[in-house]
Amino acid sequence: MLFLLISFLPFILIISKSIPLKSLPLWASEMRLLSLLFWREFLCLGAHWLKEFRLVGSQRFDPLIRMACKKKAAARVENVEESGEMSVLDLPELVLDAILGKLSPTGLSSMGGVCKSLRERCRSDHVWERHMKKKWGRVIGRAARREWQAYLALRNESLSNAKAKGFLGSLSCVWPLCWVKSRLDFGGKPLMSSLPDDSIMSWYLSIEKGKFWFPAQVYNREHGHVGFMLSCYDAQVRYDCNTDTFEARYPPHGRRTIPPEGGVQWDRLRAPPVDTSAHELHVTDCLNDLRPGDHIEIQWRRNKEFPYGWWYGVVGHLESCSQNDQQCRCHNNDTIMLEFNQYTPDSRWRRTVIDRKNHREEGNETDGFYGGIRKLYSKDEIAMWKQLWPTEVLE
Known part of the structure; x- marks a missing residue:
C-alpha cells in the first residue's frame, strides 16, 4: 500500500505544478499547498512506520537476534545489581540539580538530548539563570528584558494573525496546522524538541546566535572618535559569536545617519544604568549631595535634535x-562647578556651572546643552571611566 502511494505521488505533484498559482482562486491555491504539506508529512510518517516495522519484524522472525537481545539485557541487569550502578535520574533532586548547575551551556544542551526528563530539567529557567547572569549580566538590563518581552509579544501576535488569515487559517480548527508549522519551522523535528519562546534558555541562545538586538550603552562610540571620548551613548547591539564582539547601531545624530559600528569589545559595553531614554531629560536626585571630588555623569547633547549621551566629570571647587x-x-553654595579634566584648561568644554536649587537643561547652541546628573557611588563605574581616559589631553 505504501509503495503504491509513493508511486502515485509524482503524478500528483506534476498535476499540481502544471496549474499556475495565479490562475487559481485563493482557496484553491491554499488547498494545493495544504495537499503538498499533507503528502510530505504522510511520506515521513510512512518511512518512519516502515523503519519500525522492519526493526520489529527482524526481532520477531529472527530467533538468534531476539535471544541475543535478551541475553544482553539480562547481562546488563546482572552487572547493575553486582556493581551497584545507577541512573543519573536515580540521584536525589538536590544532587542532580547541583550536577546540572556545574554544566556549561553546551553541556546542558547535550545533556538535554538524552531523554525527555533530562530535557525538561536542562531547559528549566533556574538552571539557565546563572549562565544568563554570568555571561550577559554586565550588558543586559531592565531595558533589554522589556525589549525581549515586547519581541515575544509581537512575534506571537504575528503568528496569531497569520493563522487567522485566509482559507488555510480557517481550517485550523479541523486540521493540525500547528503540527505542520512545527515541521516547517524546526526542520522536521518533533514539536516537543522546540524551545518555549519565553524560556531563559531561548533568550540566552537568541543573544548568543545574534538573533536578538537589545538596548545597551557604548563607551567612546564610533571606534573611539575624538569627539566622543569619555562619553557613553545608547545603542541597539547584537552579539557576534565568531569574533566575540558586538555590532552597535546608534540612533541618528541630528540629521546624520550613523553606520553600524562593528567589533565593539566587551569592555566598551554596559547596561543602561537608568531607564531614561536618550531623548529625555533625566530627573536629578543627587544635587544636594554633590561635593568637590565627587565623580559624576551628566547628560549632554550638541543641540535639541541630538540624543543625549552620558559624559564623565568630577565636581570641582x-x-x-x-x-x-x-x-x-x-557644598553650601547654590552653584556647582563641574570639571571635565580630559580637556585643556583653556578649552570651553573644561568647566560648566549648574544651579543646585533649580537645575534644568542648561546651555546654548554653541556649547551644547547639559541635562540630568548621576552621582557615581560604585568604584567599578569610576574605574571603568579612568580605564578609558585618553592618552592625550583633548582640545
Missing part, C-alpha cells in the same frame, strides 16, 4: 574657594 578641605564651603 568654585573660583572663590580656597580649596582647603577644612575651610571649603562649596
Whole structure:
C-alpha cells in the first residue's frame, strides 16, 4: 500500500505544478499547498512506520537476534545489581540539580538530548539563570528584558494573525496546522524538541546566535572618535559569536545617519544604568549631595535634535574657594562647578556651572546643552571611566 502511494505521488505533484498559482482562486491555491504539506508529512510518517516495522519484524522472525537481545539485557541487569550502578535520574533532586548547575551551556544542551526528563530539567529557567547572569549580566538590563518581552509579544501576535488569515487559517480548527508549522519551522523535528519562546534558555541562545538586538550603552562610540571620548551613548547591539564582539547601531545624530559600528569589545559595553531614554531629560536626585571630588555623569547633547549621551566629570571647587578641605564651603553654595579634566584648561568644554536649587537643561547652541546628573557611588563605574581616559589631553 505504501509503495503504491509513493508511486502515485509524482503524478500528483506534476498535476499540481502544471496549474499556475495565479490562475487559481485563493482557496484553491491554499488547498494545493495544504495537499503538498499533507503528502510530505504522510511520506515521513510512512518511512518512519516502515523503519519500525522492519526493526520489529527482524526481532520477531529472527530467533538468534531476539535471544541475543535478551541475553544482553539480562547481562546488563546482572552487572547493575553486582556493581551497584545507577541512573543519573536515580540521584536525589538536590544532587542532580547541583550536577546540572556545574554544566556549561553546551553541556546542558547535550545533556538535554538524552531523554525527555533530562530535557525538561536542562531547559528549566533556574538552571539557565546563572549562565544568563554570568555571561550577559554586565550588558543586559531592565531595558533589554522589556525589549525581549515586547519581541515575544509581537512575534506571537504575528503568528496569531497569520493563522487567522485566509482559507488555510480557517481550517485550523479541523486540521493540525500547528503540527505542520512545527515541521516547517524546526526542520522536521518533533514539536516537543522546540524551545518555549519565553524560556531563559531561548533568550540566552537568541543573544548568543545574534538573533536578538537589545538596548545597551557604548563607551567612546564610533571606534573611539575624538569627539566622543569619555562619553557613553545608547545603542541597539547584537552579539557576534565568531569574533566575540558586538555590532552597535546608534540612533541618528541630528540629521546624520550613523553606520553600524562593528567589533565593539566587551569592555566598551554596559547596561543602561537608568531607564531614561536618550531623548529625555533625566530627573536629578543627587544635587544636594554633590561635593568637590565627587565623580559624576551628566547628560549632554550638541543641540535639541541630538540624543543625549552620558559624559564623565568630577565636581570641582568654585573660583572663590580656597580649596582647603577644612575651610571649603562649596557644598553650601547654590552653584556647582563641574570639571571635565580630559580637556585643556583653556578649552570651553573644561568647566560648566549648574544651579543646585533649580537645575534644568542648561546651555546654548554653541556649547551644547547639559541635562540630568548621576552621582557615581560604585568604584567599578569610576574605574571603568579612568580605564578609558585618553592618552592625550583633548582640545
